[in-house]
Amino acid sequence: MYLYNSLTHMKELFQPNSPDMVKMYTCGPTVYHYAHIGNLRTYIMEDVLEKALNYLGYPVKRVMNITDVGHLSSDADTGEDKMLKGAKREHKSVMEIAQYYTDAFFADCEKLNIKKPDLVQPATGCIPEFIRIVEGLLDKGFAYVAGGNVYFDTSKLEKYNVFYDHDEEDLAVGVREGVEEDPNKRNKNDFVLWFTKSKFEDQALKWESPWGVGYPGWHIECSGISMKYFGEELDIHAGGIDNAFPHHTNEIAQSESYLGHKWCNYWFHVHHLNTDGGKMSKSKGEFLTVSLLEEKGYDPMAYRLFCLQSHYRRNLVFSWENLDNAAAAYEKLIAKIAGLQENGAVEQADFEKLKERFVGALNGDLNTSLAVTALYDVLKAKTSDATKLAALADFDRVLSLNLIPAAQVLRKKQAAEAAAAYDPEIDALVAARTEAKKAKNFAEADRIRAELKARSIEIIDTPQGVKWRKV
Ligand code: AMP
Numbered sequence: 032m033y034l035y036n037s038l039t040h041m042k043e044l045f046q047p048n049s050p051d052m053v054k055m056y057t058c059g060p061t062v063y064h065y066a067h068i069g070n071l072r073t074y075i076m077e078d079v080l081e082k083a084l085n086y087l088g089y090p091v092k093r094v095m096n097i098t099d100v101g102h103l104s105s106d107a108d109t110g111e112d113k114m115l116k117g118a119k120r121e122h123k124s125v126m127e128i129a130q131y132y133t134d135a136f137f138a139d140c141e142k143l144n145i146k147k148p149d150l151v152q153p154a155t156g157c158i159p160e161f162i163r164i165v166e167g168l169l170d171k172g173f174a175y176v177a178g179g180n181v182y183f184d185t186s187k188l189e190k191y192n193v194f195y196d197h198d199e200e201d202l203a204v205g206v207r208e209g210v211e212e213d214p215n216k217r218n219k220n221d222f223v224l225w226f227t228k229s230k231f232e233d234q235a236l237k238w239e240s241p242w243g244v245g246y247p248g249w250h251i252e253c254s255g256i257s258m259k260y261f262g263e264e265l266d267i268h269a270g271g272i273d274n275a276f277p278h279h280t281n282e283i284a285q286s287e288s289y290l291g292h293k294w295c296n297y298w299f300h301v302h303h304l305n306t307d308g309g310k311m312s313k314s315k316g317e318f319l320t321v322s323l324l325e326e327k328g329y330d331p332m333a334y335r336l337f338c339l340q341s342h343y344r345r346n347l348v349f350s351w352e353n354l355d356n357a358a359a360a361y362e363k364l365i366a367k368i369a370g371l372q373e374n375g376a377v378e379q380a381d382f383e384k385l386k387e388r389f390v391g392a393l394n395g396d397l398n399t400s401l402a403v404t405a406l407y408d409v410l411k412a413k414t415s416d417a418t419k420l421a422a423l424a425d426f427d428r429v430l431s432l433n434l435i436p437a438a439q440v441l442r443k444k445q446a447a448e449a450a451a452a453y454d455p456e457i458d459a460l461v462a463a464r465t466e467a468k469k470a471k472n473f474a475e476a477d478r479i480r481a482e483l484k485a486r487s488i489e490i491i492d493t494p495q496g497v498k499w500r501k502v
Pocket residue numbers: 058059060061062069070071072073098270271272273274301302303304305310311312313
């Protein structure tokens with residue numbers, strides 16, 4: 032499989048360190064609010080990546096963190112703790128908020144057929160691991176204590192800004208207007224590994240550490256959790272593109288300084304879901320959730336298809352019109368599949384040919400829009416229905432669009448509707464009218480038509496014979 036690697040800015044042949052297990056790490060949600068459909072675009076594409084790797088013969092083990100501490104309003108380690116902000120908003124404790132929004136996140140994932148990673152680890156459960164890494168970085172001279180906090184010293188690195196080539200001086204450090212710079216930092220890009228001097232006296236979660244009671248910085252959690260479960264090497268690390276800087280840049284800085292060697296070989300970044308007003312974001316307060324889409328009558332699968340129709344390395348613009356188009360396409364797709372006959376044999380050669388196109392799409396940097404085209408190719412193909420159904424079920428191991436089960440539900444619904452419409456008395460009247468017409472007894476035919484009309488039955492004369500329907 033060829034994948035674009037953000038680290039090298041090239042499509043590369045994906046080669047895991049061991050063919051037996053791909054070690055895949057993904058940044059999890061900050062659980063202070065519901066996930067919006069932008070966040071979920073990232074999780075959908077990561078899910079497709081994991082399933083595609085498995086499908087193509089690279090068995091994956093996936094670990095994900097849950098950020099329940101340390102993520103401040105600005106990614107440059109200033110501003111309010113997001114968890115605390117959520118707790119205040121809802122008059123609950125931080126842990127209650129974390130549990131509630133973690134559960135809500137996985138409920139949304141389930142609706143979107145996003146598989147739960149093999150291992151999910153809240154950051155608050157790994158404090159000793161983080162402390163160990165911070166100690167190691169201090170021992171090796173990559174960190175310093177200032178004003179009670181522990182900072183990573185970016186001036187000790189040969190290259191800090193590993194994902195981009197532009198001038199390091201120009202880095203914005205996630206600094207936003209209204210967020211003050213931390214005077215303890217020796218260098219502009221230094222970041223906090225461990226906080227003790229939070230300007231928030233009421234910081235809810237604190238732990239003992241060699242540097243005083245405090246809490247970990249956000250970046251250290253992904254390095255610590257990944258090393259806890261995967262050891263010193265990682266094959267692939269994924270997240271949204273906004274995480275590339277500073278979060279992933281800092282993860283690499285601290286992990287490789289601590290380990291003394293390269294840490295992760297491939298970096299997979301999903302681009303944003305945007306609205307007219309720019310990136311959809313939780314901190315802006317107004318955002319769309321899966322539940323809201325459902326309330327408006329959309330099947331979550333329509334949103335999944337909407338995401339799959341575009342490549343993960345392109346920004347995707349959300350509009351209701353675009354979603355409506357995806358919903359209509361999904362409905363049509365399922366109706367076509369429901370029309371396929373389940374009997375008959377699978378033509379193996381045809382099946383392989385169809386699969387080849389699908390595999391080609393996945394191999395080419397996870398081109399899901401081409402993979403969706405391969406799906407339509409199946410429906411158009413000149414082969415048996417059984418072959419088509421087999422190919423669709425096979426592709427859906429990766430796409431997870433509920434293709435076969437949704438078609439079965441539709442078929443059952445159509446059968447139930449047909450059964451509900453069956454009425455032998457009406458059939459008898461319709462037949463009697465046809466006979467009357469044949470016998471040129473038009474008065475009787477008209478009388479029967481009027482009787483049916485009184486019963487709200489409309490008669491339709493078609494080339495295939497007379498049909499009726501309730502109006
Ligand atoms: P957060 O819960 O804010 O830590 O974000 C969870 C994941 O969603 C991260 O991988 C982010 O990079 C990603 N993300 C945030 N906003 C968007 C967006 N508008 N479109 C796609 N992914 C996003």
